Amino acid sequence: MPPPVPSLPDELLEEIFLRLPPGEPEHLARASLASKLWLGRLTGPCFRGRYRERHGPPPMLGFLHSTWLEGKDLFTPTTKFSARVPDEDDCGSGYHKYDAWDCRHGRVLLGDENMLPIAVVVWDPMTGRRKDLPEPDLVHDSYGAAVLCAVPGCDHRACHAGPFQVVFVGLGMGADFDWNGCVAQACVSLPEAGDWSRPCPVFDNRHWGEPCSGLHLEDDAFIGRMPPVLVKEALHFMLVYARDGHVEILKYDLRCSCLSLVDVPLVGRGIHGAAILMAMEDGSLGFAHVDGLTLHIWSREMDFNRVASWSQRTIIDLRNLLPIQNTDERLRLIGSVEGSDTVFVTTDLGIYEINVKSQRWKEIWKSEKFRALIPYMSFYNPQERVMPCDAAH
Incomplete structure (x- = not known):
């Protein structure tokens, strides 16, 4: 009879769990079902604190x-x-x-x-x-x-x-x-x-x-x-x-x-x-407006005299960024992520998440009203x- 497989040290287990991506929570759920030891490790305050420090803002x-x-x-x-x-x-x-x-x-x-x-x-x-x-x-x-x-x-x-x-x-x-x-x-x-x-x-x-x-x-x-x-x-x-x-x-x-x-x-x-x-990600108040197929972003900031004013931060041509089938379709902004330069926009093909800073986007849902x-x-x-x-x- 072969000897039992030695268990991994708790420190090594925790290092493995820390690398599970937060945007795929099913991995943590499955790992927690493996044993009471793993469940206790994953739900403990020490691991939760380290996990959030490693991955930053929640997904x-x-x-x-x-x-x-x-x-x-x-x-x-x-x-x-x-x-x-x-x-x-x-x-x-x-x-x-x-x-x-x-x-x-x-x-x-x-x-x-x-x-x-x-x-x-x-x-x-x-x-x-x-x-x-x-x-x-x-x-x-x-x-x-x-x-x-x-x-x-x-x-x-x-x-x-x-x-x-x-x-x-x-x-x-x-x-x-x-x-x-x-x-x-x-x-x-x-x-x-x-x-x-x-x-x-x-x-x-x-x-x-x-x-x-x-x-x-x-x-x-x-x-x-x-x-x-x-x-x-x-x-x-x-x-x-x-x-x-x-x-x-x-x-x-x-x-x-x-x-x-x-x-x-x-x-x-x-x-x-x-x-x-x-x-906005820098802690300022932002204002986003879509005009036709163009997205405009303003930011409100304080100057050295503590006077607040708006300044235009960026202009994005969504026609060259998103897959838009009907160029006459009226685009709508329907939300944003606080503390992140991210907005949600609807087109005739679906709902898209756009990071204003990197101009990366992804479709998150089919078209809905x-x-x-x-x-x-x-x-x-x-x-x-x-x-x-x-x-x-």
């Missing part, structure tokens, strides 16, 4: 989207990773048809605006856990929302199970009789308390449910349905004016809990629907999955 495991078509799955995997979007509450509270509002730091923000009150859910695709939030106590005819990590100084590579906060910005008719327009207000969730708090640098329980000071806007303003982008501790929403179609940027500063307006590098009709906001594409970026760690009813609400 895109799939994307969420809002669509004009019925019967389409909300989450589309781009790898072997799969996730079940909560649509029917297994605990028996009723049926919800959720729409994707935002995704950041390993969490997804879902909402069902067809229900009264509006159903708001924070969902972790990695574990299946969910947290139901009450509807914000704001009068809103138009709104935008964001989910983000609430841990100061976090590198956001493995924080999907930690504390989070949801920012809700609503536009509604104000109670100020001296103003005939609408008012923008914002509030921030306190998930542990299951309520909403007035956003301020130090949370004060006396202000629960009170929105921040309002910002007066014209009565035809509304927030575009594209998710906001997070740049330098501030959320940026695309603001559109219905009468003439011009756009501005509605900024919510997380540090001072205030709303303000930011100009855009383009003016005139036709901007809405052809432009998106970006969080998506309003917005929201990438899900995360490292996959083999672990026990939980059902929504097993998670804390």
Whole structure:
């Protein structure tokens, strides 16, 4: 009888596992099923930390989207990773048809605006856990929302199970009789308390449910349905004016809990629907616009006098870059990757991911009528999955 094959030292096993590509999570999943020893090694904090340090920013495991078509799955995997979007509450509270509002730091923000009150859910695709939030106590005819990590100084590579906060910005008719327009207000969730708090640098329980000071806007303003982008501790929403179609940027500063307006590098009709906001790789706010078959990228930066201004960064002729069959087809920008010079554009042949800096591209999906594409970026760690009813609400 031959002697048993000697096992590899733990250090060598870890070096092998570290080289498994993060964009192919099925390899880690299969390795975790080989033995309890391997499962413990792969799910241990030491390995997870080294794995993220080695591979840098997390890969895109799939994307969420809002669509004009019925019967389409909300989450589309781009790898072997799969996730079940909560649509029917297994605990028996009723049926919800959720729409994707935002995704950041390993969490997804879902909402069902067809229900009264509006159903708001924070969902972790990695574990299946969910947290139901009450509807914000704001009068809103138009709104935008964001989910983000609430841990100061976090590198956001493995924080999907930690504390989070949801920012809700609503536009509604104000109670100020001296103003005939609408008012923008914002509030921030306190998930542990299951309520909403007035956003301020130090949370004060006396202000629960009170929105921040309002910002007066014209009565035809509304927030575009594209998710906001997070740049330098501030959320940026695309603001559109219905009468003439011009756009501005509605900024919510997380540090001072205030709303303000930011100009855009383009003016005139036709901007809405052809432009998106970006969080650039260098940490600046970006503005992408497609005109015909040409992609324009601007970046907003501070000069030495602390004055912010837009500068055009690049112009890309998509006709010479992408496989476009019908040159008369109207291209649309439907999303971006925060912290990366990457945008998603639809053509008559499909949906393409383009890195603006390298001008490399790849097709990620067949042609669909998506309003917005929201990438899900995360490292996959083999672990026990939980059902929504097993998670804390």
